Amino acid sequence: MNLTLVRNRDRDLTPLALMLPDAEIPLLNPNAxxxxxxxxxxxxxxxxxxxxxxxxxxxxxxxxxxxxxRVGIGPEVRHLSYVFLAEEARGGAAQELTRRVEQAALELGALTLTLKVDRGNTPAFNAYLSAGYEELSRRQNMVTMRLDLEERRAF
Incomplete structure (x- = not known):
């Protein structure tokens, strides 16, 4: 799948609301x-x-x-806080999604990208591993992962 990255400069969440089924809101943010x-x-x-x-x-x-x-620990770190793919985009888009996230983080001046993923979300966890993220820690059901973008740019 060929995905185009569009920065949400207007902070408009209406498109997210339109593509996000109620049943999937807890997957994106369990506290929402x-x-x-x-x-x-x-x-x-x-x-x-x-x-x-x-x-x-x-x-x-x-x-x-x-x-x-989000800004992580220091301005050169970005933390991937929310990710959602509509049903029709799932299945094969993970590699492109991770590339687009890296592209966005680099454009924001990040040197490192971090994230947390639910251990039960095997497709997402495996996608991040395949993209080169390293596992930093496990707490309860969450895995903290990191990707060195500077190292990535060197290749």
Whole structure:
């Protein structure tokens, strides 16, 4: 699948709400209200001025994915905080999704990318491993992972 990266400069979450079924809100954010509440997301989940979100569009310009990057520990670190792919984009888009996340982080000046993934989400965990992320720690059901973007650029 060929995905185009679009920075969400207007912080518009309406496209996310339209592609995100209520049943999948807890997968994206287990603490968020159901149904999707745009004001809650702006206030609690993407309210920091340093939070940057992106949409992924398919070849026809339809929004089929969303992710957000927060400043991690230090401005050169970005943390992948939310990732969502619409049902029709799943199955084979993981490699391109991870490339687009890396591209966005590099454009924001990041040298390192971190994330947390649920251990039970085997497809996502395996996608991050395949993309070169290293496992840093495991706590309860969450795995913290890291990717060195500087090392990646050297190749």
């Amino acid at each position: 209200k159901v149904p999707f509440d745009e004001m809650e997301w702006h206030r609690k989940w993407l309210g920091d001025l340093e939070d940057v979100s992106f949409y992924l569009q398919d070849i026809d310009g339809r929004n089929v994915g969303f992710f957000a990057l």
